[in-house]
Amino acid sequence: MELRELQAFVAIVEEGGMSAAARRLHITQPALSQTVSALERRLGVKLLIRDNSGASPTDAGTTLLAEARALLARHDQAVRALNAFRSDDSGFMRLGVPLELPHNVLTTPLKWLAAAHPETRVQVRHLCTGGQLTALYSGALDVSLLRERPSGSEFDAMLVIKENLGVLLSAQKALELSESNGIRLENLSGLEWVGFARCRSPLWYDELTSVLRNHGLDIGPPAPDGQPLIAEVKVAAVASGKSFALAPANWSHRLPESVVWCPLVGQPLVRRTWLAWPANSRRRDVAGFIARFPVDGHNAD
Incomplete structure (x- = not known):
């Protein structure tokens, strides 16, 4: 068995499905499926039960899961121990x-x-x-x-680094919502948040969405996949006037005339x-x- 096969199998069981495991491992779902299928052929046993709700281990898979976790933990421990001697x-x-x-x-x-x-x-x-x-x-x-x-x-x-986040809005929407010292977070209610997938940074996502919800915003479900939220996606979504995105004041991406950055009153969001x-x-x-x-x-x- 190869380490990558064990990593793939453990990820599927822990994530409960192929798509989430593929995002976690930063590989495509077909490649992940092929890796696990190869592992099953190599061992001669069925490891996973796959259905519309996801994937779960068979009895053989449950046995392998415990052994695979132990092997992967030992591998990581060995790598970290040897890294200490690198000069x-x-x-x-x-x-x-x-x-x-x-x-x-x-x-x-x-x-x-x-x-x-x-x-x-x-x-x-x-x-x-x-x-x-x-x-x-x-x-x-x-x-x-x-x-x-x-x-x-x-x-x-x-x-x-500590960055006070502001909001990206269409120029027209910013004109409607702006006060003398910026925009109140609660005034963004009714707009869709252009957010990132939770798997990309779970603790930061939870902190951020907690603040948004506490200000009365309905942020909707997490983004469905682990694709990065690049600047072009933020700007394109915000330009429609139906969405908002978050960014620091010194955001390096150039904004078109149709999109503006505004500070948030009270600086409630710090990245x-x-x-x-x-x-x-x-x-x-x-x-x-x-x-x-x-x-x-x-x-x-």
Whole structure:
């Protein structure tokens, strides 16, 4: 059996279906189905019962689930333990970053790294928080910028960015709703929130939607898939006048004349970004890179 086959099987059982598991693993559903089918052929037993409601393990699948979880946990533990002995001559640093990261956040740390450790090459991976956490736990990332702080003692983390979010609206809708100091969140009632899928950052999604609901907004069900909410999608949806999206004041995407950004009265929404890394890391280049970030974050209004 291969690790990827076990990871696929565990994801399907834990997510209760193929589509959710495919989003979690960042692969297509047909590829996931083929992987599990190959595992069943290899073992000569049926592992899953699939129906319209999802997928559940057979008796053989339940037995494999316990063994697979133990094997994957042991693999991840071994990778993390060996990563602690990597030195500066490893040649590269794997950095995870989310969408909509402020453009100047990495400038000082990367300049320092280039000067102090010119032999270290930075490999940037654009991943959602959920994908980054999976990569951190498996040892596939050395440093991550996350929308939520990782739990457990395996990682150290510090808050490096705090952004007060405002709202993107069509120019006409902003004119209707604006007050002297911005727009009240509750006044967005009746508009559709252009939101991201919960699986991309569960804790941040829950925090954000809790605030929206407390201000009387009906946000509807979570986005149906794990596709990234790119800037072009936000702008196109907002331009119709029937939707709103959230963004910081220094959002890097250029807005057309039909869409405007407005502050929210009272600044009720704050997006935080955490820097996280393995607690047992001994790399001097990683430590110096981390030290060049601001501690406890800074407001980016």
